[in-house]
Amino acid sequence: MDTPSSCIPLIVLDVQDAIDQPVWDGKNNPGYVSAIQSLLVHWRHNDWPVLHIKHDEPTPTSTYHTRGPWNAIKEDVAPEDGETVIIKQQNCAFIGTNLDAVLRSMGASCFVLSGVVIHNSMDATIRAGKAFGYDIVLPADATTAVPVTAKNGKRWDAATVYELTLAILDDEYADVTTSDEVIARYSKDRP
Template sequence: MKDQPSPIPLVILDVQDAIDRPNWDGKNNPGYVAVIQRLLDLWRSNDWPVLHVKHDERTPTSSYYVHGPWNAIKEVVAPIKGEAVIIKHENCAFIGTELDATLKGMKAKQLVLTGVVIHNSMDATVRAGKALGYSIILPSDATTAVPVVGANGKTWDAKTVYDLTLAILGDEYADVMSSDEVIAQFT
């Protein structure tokens, strides 16, 4: 272990039962939840801060609908006593939430962001976080993508969406690395 444990919070974004609904099929990195669990175990074993961001969608047809049967945080990464749950209603975890205030209250200038999906809520959160002055570590194997269909009907497979989004975010907005690299950095 390094002399000083990391006070950097681990943020788990939108990892709810909803992500296993059929409209989210075709994920390129189906092992992402196990990677998040591994990071979560490290953070918990060191008593480092963990923040859960839960999407409570107001649209009844959404798989993330606030009153829907799939809205719960996945049991395998569910919060334990002392871990904050921040509720969001938009794609970005900083818009209309307590995330920024919570991070500022912790005096956090950096965070490790995990969750779903890289080209939607993760992307929006990374970009907003960077604009707010945060340094964001993005473990590439602790997220996933799904296929994207454009307005013209063209489909991009999940791996292409994932690779391109990580390349864009890693170029300017986040420090993209593997979970092994994150763990090595903090242990």
């Protein structure tokens, strides 16, 4: 991960108004948006690349439905002029999109991933990104989880889902860290 910071894009995944609808209630880590905002401020201040992944779900009952009322990227993390927005329709940001081509055109071998939710689109994107050969930095405070209920009715609370998913991903698939550590690591003032 010694790539220059200017070649390390920050990706903000699926942070849309949809995530605040009742079907997604019970999220842990309520400060995840603030952590993403801190990362965005740092990346924008340094003129580093920011990519936004927007989920356009074809299923009409989804809160992320393409023409649904909650499809917009949350205003708190909305793209600024010149920032790339990539549209996806699958849980993985690499499937059916040009994300890999965009990253390769930047010369990126690594990216910082933030967004929602850790055990769904984040997990799928991390695993695919690793399979494509990318090093992935995952600031744990810049993501969240929701409770999961199995078909047999067994339920896991969001904190358990979050902690277990991060533990599974750490080291083998991603470098799990914090937003503060990412900002310190990728600083122009760093010796």
